[in-house]
Amino acid sequence: MDDAWRRLRRDRLTLFGAAVIVIVVAAAALAPWITPYDPYEQFFDGLTLEGAPLPPNERFWLGTDLLGRDLYSRLVYGARTSLIIGVVANAVAVFIGTLLGVIAGYAGGWVGVAIMRFTDMMMAFPALLLAIALAAILKPSLWIVAMVIALVNWVQTARVIYTQTRALREREYIEAARALGAAWPRIVTVHILPHLVPHILVWGTLGIAVTVLLEATLSFLGIGVQPPTPSWGGIIFESQSYFLTAPWLVVFPGISILLMALAFNLVGDGLRDALDPTQRGRD
Helix, strand or coil: CHHHHHHHHHCHHHHHHHHHHHHHHHHHHCHHHHCCCCCCCCCHHHECCCCCECCCCCCCCCCECCCCCEHHHHHHHHHHHHHHHHHHHHHHHHHHHHHHHHHHHHHCHHHHHHHHHHHHHHHHCCHHHHHHHHHHHCCCCHHHHHHHHHHHHCHHHHHHHHHHHHHHHCCHHHHHHHHCCCCHHHHHHHHHHHHHHHHHHHHHHHHHHHHHHHHHHHHHCCCCCCCCCCCHHHHHHHHHHHCCCCCHHHHHHHHHHHHHHHHHHHHHHHHHHHHCHHHCCCC
């Protein structure tokens, strides 16, 4: 573990990604204190005489949106939405994937075959189309969107955990534990799960980037987090008709989404390389 931390500290890209994550998390946590305005407040002087959004200026640092609301305040509060959905949805997805992967990998037989064929069936559906279908059936809200994303994002984790569990099940120390009469819950929790933690950490981190992008996509399509709740994808959705006349309404949330996804991908790659150097450079 000490070697892993040393490798992480020497990886500049991982440190950059971690720094971006810390800044975004701090901004989201301190949003009421670092934003000058309420993200829902519409200012009469927040629009031009023609009713167009204001560009960045001394009062509105990143300009205003189509309703005269401060874009900077909405972006900071939108970070909360992205982080909540990213962390909650991915945690649920990793839990489901780990649970099913461990059961299928350790039990084997018809149980393992049934679970993995169901996983393959889920992987055959495009995640975005499945998420759109589920979001259209259910009433979109912050928690519904998180659960929808979790239900379509667990399959990759399940596949990886299944493969690792199958390999661990054949190890000599697992055979010795069975010979000594250890029950399967003890074997799984004491002898298998600790060896899966590095894989869970890596896929948990990488999955947040995918979740953030999927949430932004659903919000952009109008079936994600509903207005007036600020979200980065929702801001772009609301402002798409102003792309040419007010490009800051698309550029700033777009950069935020890009940086967030990039940061979690960099940290996930760094964790993979540090915890399993044999995977270094493999994509």
